[in-house]
Amino acid sequence: MTTVEHAAGATRASERIGLDRRSVTGLVFGLLGIALIAGVAPAINGTSRRFNFEPPPDPAGIGFHPPTWVIAIGVLFLLTAVLGFAPPDARRWAGPARLLSAVALIPLVLVLSLALSDNPSTNIINLFHVSLVLATPYALGSMTGLWCERSGIINIGIEGTMLAGAGIGYMTYATIGDAQSTGWLWFSILISVLAGGLVASLLAVLSIRFGVNQIVAGVVINLFALGLTGFLRSEVIVKTGITTGVGTSEFGLPLLSEIPVIGDQLFRGKPIYWMMYLVVIGTWVVMYRTPWGLRVRSCGENPHAAETLGVNVVRIRYQSVILGGLIAGLAGAWFSMESQTRFEDNMTNAAGFIALAALIFGKWTPWGAFGGALLFGFSRALGSRLQALNVEVSGFEIPSEFLQALPFIVTLVVVAGAVGRSIPPAAAGQPFHRSR
Amino acid sequence: MAQASGGTVLEVEGITKAFPGVVANDDVSLTLNQGEIHCLLGENGAGKSTLVNMVFGLYRPDQGTIKVRGEEVHFEDSGDAIARGIGMVHQHFQLIPVFTVAENIILGNEVTKGAFLDLDTARRQIDALAERYGLAVDPDATVGELSVGEQQRVELVKALFRDADILILDEPTAVLTPGEVDDFFEVVESLTGQGKSIIFITHKLREVLAVADRITVLRSGRVVGTTTAEGATQQSLANLMVGRDVVFRVEKAEADPGAPVIRVQGLRSQDDRGVEMVTGFDVEVRAGEIFGIAGVEGNGQRELVETICGMRPATGGRVEMLGQETTHWTPRKIHELGVAHVPENRSKHGVVAQYSIADNLVLNRYHHRRFSNLGVRNTAAINVEAEELVEQFDVRTPGVDATIDTLSGGNQQKVIVARELTGDLKALIVAQPTRGLDVGSIEFIHRKIIELRDQGVAVLLVSAELDEILSLSDRIGVLYRGRLAGTVDSAHATREELGLLMATGSSGGQS
Numbered sequence: 001m002t003t004v005e006h007a008a009g010a011t012r013a014s015e016r017i018g019l020d021r022r023s024v025t026g027l028v029f030g031l032l033g034i035a036l037i038a039g040v041a042p043a044i045n046g047t048s049r050r051f052n053f054e055p056p057p058d059p060a061g062i063g064f065h066p067p068t069w070v071i072a073i074g075v076l077f078l079l080t081a082v083l084g085f086a087p088p089d090a091r092r093w094a095g096p097a098r099l100l101s102a103v104a105l106i107p108l109v110l111v112l113s114l115a116l117s118d119n120p121s122t123n124i125i126n127l128f129h130v131s132l133v134l135a136t137p138y139a140l141g142s143m144t145g146l147w148c149e150r151s152g153i154i155n156i157g158i159e160g161t162m163l164a165g166a167g168i169g170y171m172t173y174a175t176i177g178d179a180q181s182t183g184w185l186w187f188s189i190l191i192s193v194l195a196g197g198l199v200a201s202l203l204a205v206l207s208i209r210f211g212v213n214q215i216v217a218g219v220v221i222n223l224f225a226l227g228l229t230g231f232l233r234s235e236v237i238v239k240t241g242i243t244t245g246v247g248t249s250e251f252g253l254p255l256l257s258e259i260p261v262i263g264d265q266l267f268r269g270k271p272i273y274w275m276m277y278l279v280v281i282g283t284w285v286v287m288y289r290t291p292w293g294l295r296v297r298s299c300g301e302n303p304h305a306a307e308t309l310g311v312n313v314v315r316i317r318y319q320s321v322i323l324g325g326l327i328a329g330l331a332g333a334w335f336s337m338e339s340q341t342r343f344e345d346n347m348t349n350a351a352g353f354i355a356l357a358a359l360i361f362g363k364w365t366p367w368g369a370f371g372g373a374l375l376f377g378f379s380r381a382l383g384s385r386l387q388a389l390n391v392e393v394s395g396f397e398i399p400s401e402f403l404q405a406l407p408f409i410v411t412l413v414v415v416a417g418a419v420g421r422s423i424p425p426a427a428a429g430q431p432f433h434r435s436r
Numbered sequence: 437m438a439q440a441s442g443g444t445v446l447e448v449e450g451i452t453k454a455f456p457g458v459v460a461n462d463d464v465s466l467t468l469n470q471g472e473i474h475c476l477l478g479e480n481g482a483g484k485s486t487l488v489n490m491v492f493g494l495y496r497p498d499q500g501t502i503k504v505r506g507e508e509v510h511f512e513d514s515g516d517a518i519a520r521g522i523g524m525v526h527q528h529f530q531l532i533p534v535f536t537v538a539e540n541i542i543l544g545n546e547v548t549k550g551a552f553l554d555l556d557t558a559r560r561q562i563d564a565l566a567e568r569y570g571l572a573v574d575p576d577a578t579v580g581e582l583s584v585g586e587q588q589r590v591e592l593v594k595a596l597f598r599d600a601d602i603l604i605l606d607e608p609t610a611v612l613t614p615g616e617v618d619d620f621f622e623v624v625e626s627l628t629g630q631g632k633s634i635i636f637i638t639h640k641l642r643e644v645l646a647v648a649d650r651i652t653v654l655r656s657g658r659v660v661g662t663t664t665a666e667g668a669t670q671q672s673l674a675n676l677m678v679g680r681d682v683v684f685r686v687e688k689a690e691a692d693p694g695a696p697v698i699r700v701q702g703l704r705s706q707d708d709r710g711v712e713m714v715t716g717f718d719v720e721v722r723a724g725e726i727f728g729i730a731g732v733e734g735n736g737q738r739e740l741v742e743t744i745c746g747m748r749p750a751t752g753g754r755v756e757m758l759g760q761e762t763t764h765w766t767p768r769k770i771h772e773l774g775v776a777h778v779p780e781n782r783s784k785h786g787v788v789a790q791y792s793i794a795d796n797l798v799l800n801r802y803h804h805r806r807f808s809n810l811g812v813r814n815t816a817a818i819n820v821e822a823e824e825l826v827e828q829f830d831v832r833t834p835g836v837d838a839t840i841d842t843l844s845g846g847n848q849q850k851v852i853v854a855r856e857l858t859g860d861l862k863a864l865i866v867a868q869p870t871r872g873l874d875v876g877s878i879e880f881i882h883r884k885i886i887e888l889r890d891q892g893v894a895v896l897l898v899s900a901e902l903d904e905i906l907s908l909s910d911r912i913g914v915l916y917r918g919r920l921a922g923t924v925d926s927a928h929a930t931r932e933e934l935g936l937l938m939a940t941g942s943s944g945g946q947s
Contacts, residue, residue: 289553291546298532298543305530308494309544309594310515426534 026084026094029077029101036074040112041067049114050121054261059123066115073108077101109382109406117389125265127381133269135377136276136339137162137348140331141355142362142369143283144200144324149364150287151320152300152313152427153207154214157221159352161199161325165332167229168195170343171236179245179341189248189272189333196329197322199225204321208314211431222352230345237343247341248272272334279327284366296320300425303432313432328352363422379407444506445470445633446491446522446602451500453486457834460486462657463500468602468633473624475644475665476637478654479677479874481832481844484637485527487654488604491635492524493517504602515544523595524604527637529587533580537573538562541594565596570626585616592623603627604635609643610872621647639677639874641670653677678876686879688886691910694723697758697863697894698744704752704918705743713739715918716753719896721863726885726895728909728926730902732938736918737898738780741867744896745777746770747785758862771800774862778852778869780898786852787840794822794836797855829854830880846877853881857888864888867898882908902931916941 044066052061080101083094114122141158148155155161169192170179177184199221206217248270257267287293295316298306303313331351336343354376361375362368383404391398446468453461460483468474476484489495491502493511501508504520511517514524531540538558547558559575566573571589579590588608595603605624609617624647628634638644644651648665653676661676675681698721705714713736721727731737742748744755746767754763762770771777779785787796798807798818807818822836831850833843840848849869857864866885870878885908889895898915899905905912912929914921914937921941924933936942 290551291548291553294539294543294546294553298535301532301534302530305532306543308492308514308524308526308530310513310518311544312513 023084025098026081029084029098030081033074033077033081036070036077036108041070041074044070044112044115047120049111051110052121052123053125054265055123055126059121060261061121061123064111066111069111070108070115073104073111076104106378106382109386113386113389113391113403116391116393118392119389122385122389125262127385128378129265130381130384131374131378133273133377134380135373136273136334137331137351138355138358138373138376139276139280139370140327140334141352142359142373143279143366144328144331145356145359146283146287146364146366146369147296147320147324147327148200149359149425149428150300151296151317152303152425152430152432153204153317153321154218154429155200155203155321155324156215156218156353156356157199157203157225158324158328158355159348159350160218160222160225161196161203161328162332162335162348162352163222163229163346164199164225165192165196165329166336166347167225167232167332167343168192169329169333170336170341171232173245173337174237174240174242174343177245178240179242182246185246185248185337189330189337192333192337193326193329196332197326200321200325200328201318203325204318207431208317208321211433214429214431226346229343233343233345243342245341248338270338272330272338275330276334279330280366280370287366292316297425299432300427303427303430307434314434317432331355360422360424364424376408380404382407443470444468445504446635447501447503447506448487448491449501449503451487451490451497451502453483453490453495453497455486457838459657461490461497464654464657464659465500466652466659466662468635469649470601470633471628471631472649473628473634473636473647475648475651476635476654477639477641477644477651477673477677479639479876480846482654482677483657484654485606486657488524488606488635488637491517492522492604518545518598518600521598521600522602522604523598523600525588525591525595525606525608527606527608527610529591531579531587531590533578535579536575537577537579537582537590537593538575540579540590541575541597545598562593562597565593569593569596569630570623571596585612585619588612588620589623601631602633602635604637606637607639608636609638609640617643641673641875644668644673645670655679674875677874678879686882686886686907688908689890691725691889693725693910694892696720697723698865698896699756700744700753701756702753703740703743703750703755705739705748705750707739712751713918714743717915717919719913719920721894721896723862723894724889724892725910726889726897726908728905728912729896729898729915730905730912730934730938731900731915733900735915737867737900737915740915740918741777741780741865741898745775745865774860776856776859776861776864778856778864778866780867780871782845782848782852787848789841790839792837793826793831793833793840793843793851794818796840796851797822797825797836800855801859825851825854825858829884846873849873849881850877853884857884861888861891861893863894863896865896865898868900869897870899870901870904902934905934906931914938914941 046065046067048063048065050061050063052059054060080094080097083097086094141162144158144161145155169188172191173179173184173188177188203217203221206212206220207214250268250270252264252268257263259267287296295306295311298311299313299316307313332348335347355373358372358376359369361372362370383406386403386406387400391403444467448464448466451461451464452459464483464487476487478484486495490497493514493516503509504522509516509520532543538555541562542558547554547561549557562573562575565571571593573586573589573593579587582590609620612620624634636647645665645668650662650664651668651673652662653660653673655677698719700717700719703714703717704712707713715736717740719727729737739748743750746762746765746769750763754761756762757770757773757775760773762773783789788799795818798821801807802813807814819836826833826836829850831843831847831854833847840851843851853869864885869881869885873881885895885897897905897908906926906929909926911923912926912934913923914934916937922937
């Protein structure tokens with residue numbers, strides 16, 4: 001009996017120090033902290049660097065001493081690690097510390113790359129603005145996913161819907177507007193939006209009317225859009241002979257863009273970028289503040305309960321999926337008529353899947369998903385910035401592919417370590433059949 | 437809402453509804469008067485839920501008419517029924533766990549200010565309703581965090597919020613504790629006192645006699661009688677429901693115990709979270725006796741049964757069956773010894789929902805020579821066996837090929853019992869064998885258990901129903917915090933003594 005009790009005690013003890021997320025992230029941050037303080041800080045260039053707030057010449061900014069920052073962040077990591085293993089009553093600080101440490105990875109990457117580069121300064125306000133702009137398709141795509149999944153339909157066809165919007169919109173612009181006239185540009189953006197809605201209605205019919213597995217239906221959409229736009233490009237767009245044209249133009253927000261130093265950098269942008277904010281705010285307002293939004297959410301959680309209250313689940317799901325498609329179509333237009341003014345095969349380049357990741361990261365809420373989109377937009381902006389900085393480690397230039405991937409790896413750590421479990425709408429993915 | 441005072445508010449005339457293979461309702465008629473409680477009584481599968489689902493617009497009748505306040509109605513969906521002042525509280529609550537109480541209540545009938553939801557006004561309306569009918573609910577609480585009783589109040593408020601004056605309550609007491617049932621009856625009385633009319637579905641006879649004004653009994657989709665509560669007794673209602681004389685008290689001869697078959701010593705085991713739930717349990721069950729284990733749920737019943745049957749590892753102690761130590765044996769090896777197990781969790785451990793009834797009936801024997809040749813199933817032999825068992829155990833089914841999830845709970849349990857009680861048994865371990873079943877099925881299963889005892893099988897019965905323990909067992913043990921708090925001879929056991937043991941773990945005066 002005593003051996004048995006001993007064994008049981010040992011099990012519990014191993015569970016106490018077991019490999020749960022808290023202790024793993026604690027351990028990782030601990031090792032990172034030690035490496036930063038003891039290894040990295042003494043090794044890197046001690047000369048001062050600058051974060052600029054505006055473009056040259058003579059930009060405003062702040063100078064800093066890279067080793068000091070590295071040590072400061074290292075100490076933060078160590079603190080987080082210690083808190084992870086602290087007695088229970090001190091553990092309530094562990095969560096916030098973990099989040100802070102995860103966020104600190106971003107300045108760490110910036111500081112380190114600046115220190116390792118032969119460039120003494122970089123404009124961080126501009127970096128932030130580029131992040132926001134690059135987040136546009138991710139944010140729009142995640143709103144598409146939000147509308148679909150909150151109504152109970154899993155949409156992994158966001159990518160294809162965007163691509164179809166981009167391709168069909170640009171085709172319209174190139175054929176009837178020669179990619180030159182502003183009037184036709186807006187007409188073509190509208191066509192993009194409608195094309196997105198049309199592709200989404202295909203998903204809706206497949207998954208709602210015919211009860212096709214929603215993952216399969218989404219894959220079908222992606223393949224279909226890839227093939228269709230490839231065909232349209234080679235058979236229609238290429239034959240017009242038009243390779244580029246006039247896209248949407250930038251404008252500044254009144255008053256805000258007048259703010260000294262940052263105003264002109266942060267509050268200037270192109271129309272679809274500004275519409276992205278309207279879509280996010282609109283999604284939030286409609287989903288949480290209107291009767292229709294309440295019904296959409298009920299269909300994604302318990303469609304049978306909604307049905308007993310007279311909610312037409314099938315209709316709500318059609319509406320939500322098609323609304324999502326319209327939003328994805330707008331994201332498509334961003335690719336082919338705002339970010340660039342041309343169309344390439346597969347030009348959305350997995351933005352639809354990143355948007356899904358942002359949605360999950362944001363726990364299926366509008367602002368959370370927007371935050372996720374921002375993080376991924378920042379990752380991309382940082383990737384390009386790192387390339388421009390020519391980062392070298394002891395004379396060896398780090399390959400640009402690695403630098404582009406690095407921010408995404410950091411993002412992965414943030415998601416795994418700090419965000420935690422994300423619970424999808426309860427009925428997402430389940431076909432609904434009316435009682436009869 | 438305008439209403440005929442004291443008159444008939446709902447008339448159902450000659451309703452027939454068939455599903456593939458079953459006629460669920462066959463020429464059913466029913467009237468509901470204002471301010472009355474009309475009980476709809478019947479066994480599982482008698483067609484009660486089908487009937488009210490048609491009244492609530494979820495199903496459409498094949499034949500017959502429904503009249504609300506004298507006007508014939510054809511509901512397309514439940515929205516139409518709600519518009520006519522009909523509200524329903526489903527047996528399985530139709531709530532959205534992540535929504536607040538207020539959101540659940542207004543869904544589909546949203547209170548708005550312009551284009552937007554007006555939750556402040558909704559809250560005030562809910563509070564007013566709650567006060568008027570004595571249904572305390574907190575509009576801002578998240579429904580998933582409420583107790584079952586509270587969720588039921590939310591369902592009632594939901595119906596009242598839609599100005600329902602005909603309320604359909606589908607087995608409302610099945611999920612409540614005895615204390616909650618009493619509160620619930622008070623609420624129901626206060627509702628009828630304020631002019632609401634109620635259709636109350638149940639199969640618990642005691643409740644029917646306590647609350648009903650009139651009673652309609654359904655059997656196999658037909659109305660077999662309508663009566664008033666004054667003119668009825670539990671016996672008369674049970675006989676109507678089942679269609680023959682029902683014996684409440686199980687008839688059994690004196691036990692004739694033989695050699696010990698199940699012997700458990702100092703058994704320990706943990707639940708899924710690693711908390712020790714069985715904390716040194718000892719018992720000895722002899723051939724030809726029924727040992728009943730009573731106890732408040734959550735005192736280790738599940739872990740105890742699973743550990744004895746080999747489904748959960750023992751962390752200490754030993755289990756012996758027929759003289760062999762089986763502590764760390766697999767469930768199949770224990771079963772092959774002649775030990776049957778009727779599990780507490782029917783859907784999780786008792787049946788494979790997507791399998792046919794025939795396959796479920798041979799789940800424990802499919803690998804025997806009789807049913808498989810060199811690893812190939814002998815479908816013909818399985819079907820012959822299944823037909824025989826379905827007949828013998830009175831499983832109501834359109835055919836043995838139907839998947840088991842098309843059966844009612846009572847019939848599923850009969851399938852499990854049929855499977856487990858077939859073969860050369862030495863010991864039987866049954867957990868909550870009649871939970872949620874109707875009178876007829878309970879009687880049937882009880883008789884089977886007694887039959888086995890008389891054939892010399894050692895039976896270990898675990899049940900939360902004290903009546904079941906008292907009427908079946910020869911000896912009774914009380915499980916308290918994972919160990920046996922006391923054993924009494926059932927001939928001398930009283931409810932009070934057992935109740936005290938269950939509540940405090942001792943029969944002394946410590947309370």
